[in-house]
Amino acid sequence: MADKTQNGRSGRRRRVNCAIRAAALMIIGLFGAANFFVLDYAIERADSFVAETERTLVRNEFSHQIDQVVQYQSQLSFWDKSFNALAHGMPDDKFVHDHMRDWMWSDFGFSWMILTSPDGETILGVHRGEKVSERKAREKLQWVSDLTRRAERAYRAALSPDRGGWQVARAKEDPDLLTPALPEIHVSGMRLIDRVMSIVVVQAVVPKSLYIPASRLEPTLLITVKPVSQKMLSNAEQRLGVHDLGFTPIVTEEPGLAMTPVGGDAYNPMVASWRPNMPGSFVWRSALPQIAIFVLVFAAVMLFVTLRFSALVKALQRSEAKNAFLARHDPLTGLKNRSGFDDDVRRIIAKGNGKPFAILALDLDRFKAVNDRHGHAAGDAVLQAVARRFTERVGTEGSVARLGGDEFSVLLTGDFSRETLVELAEALVRDAQVPIAYDGQLLLIGGSAGIAQFPDHGGSLHDVMVMADAALYAAKHAGRNRAVHAGDIDDGVVVQAGAARAA
Structure with missing residues (x-):
């Protein structure tokens, strides 16, 4: 009888011990799972924050590049000499040589410059500083036909009768802008031209006075194409602190590749892409071995969680401070941008x-x-x-x-x-x-x-x-x-x- 009682007590102790062990394992498992899910969520939010910040920086970078190309192009399209050269048709070879080749191509690197009437009947094309045939110019014109139509509409919408002719509406001055305001008659977009992503700007050629004689109502449109070179992308990578900046089709699905539309052009099938600076992989590589060890001891696990989350917050703060600094400073010199x-x-x-x-x-x-x-x-x-x-x-x-x-x-x-x-x-x-x-x-x-x-x-x-x-x-x-x-x-x-x- 005593043996049975002793055996019963031993069985109960074993069952209690098993229950305690099971409870302990459950607590440890729940604790580890809680830490895992919390860490995973924090990393996801950190990755999301960094990716969204970089998307904003990339969009702003290409917006700035487009604004620069618009300013460069306006030096030819918003010029009395260009307007006068088009008075009797397309400009002569001297104008092409002096201004379109030795100036716009040599100084600003416009791979294509095309002068055309809205209907495309009259056309002149310059490719890499050399005049090309009308056939080649029209081939390129097909890729930007929507931009030429928008540019013509913008030009006509800006006209108002004045002194027997027409006056182009002047741009609204913005005292906060450091560059001169241009008439709102240009349109821009990003297109794949000659298998290279390029910035395309289209604008009607107008004089500085913005007065259009009645006989010159029909505009001549200037299309300029500025390729986005590898050097431009490398410089942008350095300024923004990203990697493998380039362009990819919008339908691309590749893990670890961040993408964002740039240029505001609905007809552009390509988007900017890069490898984002994701802190998540670094945190995972650093945290998992420690979690596997410290999860065995509850107190050590608590200490580990505190330290890891503190490090994560500091990493986020450093990332935010770095991005805020890059947004307002020149990365090369450290001066304000x-x-x-x-x-x-x-x-x-x-x-x-x-x-x-x-x-x-x-x-x-x-x-x-x-x-x-x-x-x-x-x-x-x-x-x-x-x-x-x-x-x-x-x-x-x-x-x-x-x-x-x-x-x-x-x-x-x-x-x-x-x-x-x-x-x-x-x-x-x-x-x-x-x-x-x-x-x-x-x-x-x-x-x-x-x-x-x-x-x-x-x-x-x-x-x-x-x-x-x-x-x-x-x-x-x-x-x-x-x-x-x-x-x-x-x-x-x-x-x-x-x-x-x-x-």
């Missing part, structure tokens, strides 16, 4: 209550020759060295920004005298002239500067920037390597500078 510069000026205008400020527009001379002769790396070294010198020169008195390419701008808040501003600008010009050591040789460039003050030279940011650009224009045309104050230029220079910047 155009967006950051605009934000600074808006804050000053909003808080300043009319307090004065000054803008110095600076442009490097002979920088393109350095890039062409010594390569992109040498150009980067020049930009970094100049950025350091400008920042050290300006110090705490203002802020330096790189607006793009070799264009810099300095914002100075306060009531500075004309002499002080000219002295500072001349010092910056001298800083740009100091040789830069690179790869065992000295790189030589120059610089020009234009100075404008608020409110002396304009009642808005746009007006001050126009005057600063006009002063810069005067400095370049006076021999470069000098600084010019907006108070020292006449209205004729302002008009010429505005024409050159809008062209």
Whole structure:
């Protein structure tokens, strides 16, 4: 009887022990599962956040590229000489040679430039600087026929009767924009041209006055094609911090490939694609071994979860801070970019209550020759060295920004005298002239500067920037390597500078 009782107690203990072990295993399993699902969700959200941020950056990057191409194209389509050259049909060979080959193709790299009437009866095509047959030009025209129709509609919608002819509506000025506003008669899109993704811009050729005589009502459309080169994509990768940036068909389904439409063109079957910076894989590789160990001990598991989530939050904060920095700063020089510069000026205008400020527009001379002769790396070294010198020169008195390419701008808040501003600008010009050591040789460039003050030279940011650009224009045309104050230029220079910047 005692043996049976002892055996019964032993059986109950075994059953209780099994129950406890099962409960412990269940608790450990539930704890591990909870940690797994929470970590998986956090990683998914982190990956989603980074991917969405990069999508915004990529869209903004290509939008900026398109805006630049529109500005470049307008130098030919929004020009009296182009309009006059089309008075009796297509322009002559000299115009094609001087302006379409030696200028637009050589300087801006437009692979195709096509002048055509809306009906396509009259057409002239230039491919890589060489005039081509009408047949080849019409073949390319088929790929952008929707853009030409939209451009013609935009042109006609902008017309209004005036003095026996027609007037093209002027663009609404935006004081927050640093580039001249163009008439709303251009359309753009991204297309696969010659098996290369390209930016296409179409606009009617109009004079600077925007007045169209009655006999010239029928427009001549200018189509320009700017290929998105591998160099452009590589530069964008460096600016945005992404990898394998390119284009892929919209129907592509490939794991780990992020995609987003760019250019706002509904007829474009290609989208931008890249390999996003996903923190999830890194977190998984780091966390799983520790989870497998610490899940055996409840207290250690709790400590591990706390540490891992803390690291995850820090990783997200660093990722967010990095993306926020890239959105407002130039990744090459660390200076504010155009967006950051605009934000600074808006804050000053909003808080300043009319307090004065000054803008110095600076442009490097002979920088393109350095890039062409010594390569992109040498150009980067020049930009970094100049950025350091400008920042050290300006110090705490203002802020330096790189607006793009070799264009810099300095914002100075306060009531500075004309002499002080000219002295500072001349010092910056001298800083740009100091040789830069690179790869065992000295790189030589120059610089020009234009100075404008608020409110002396304009009642808005746009007006001050126009005057600063006009002063810069005067400095370049006076021999470069000098600084010019907006108070020292006449209205004729302002008009010429505005024409050159809008062209």
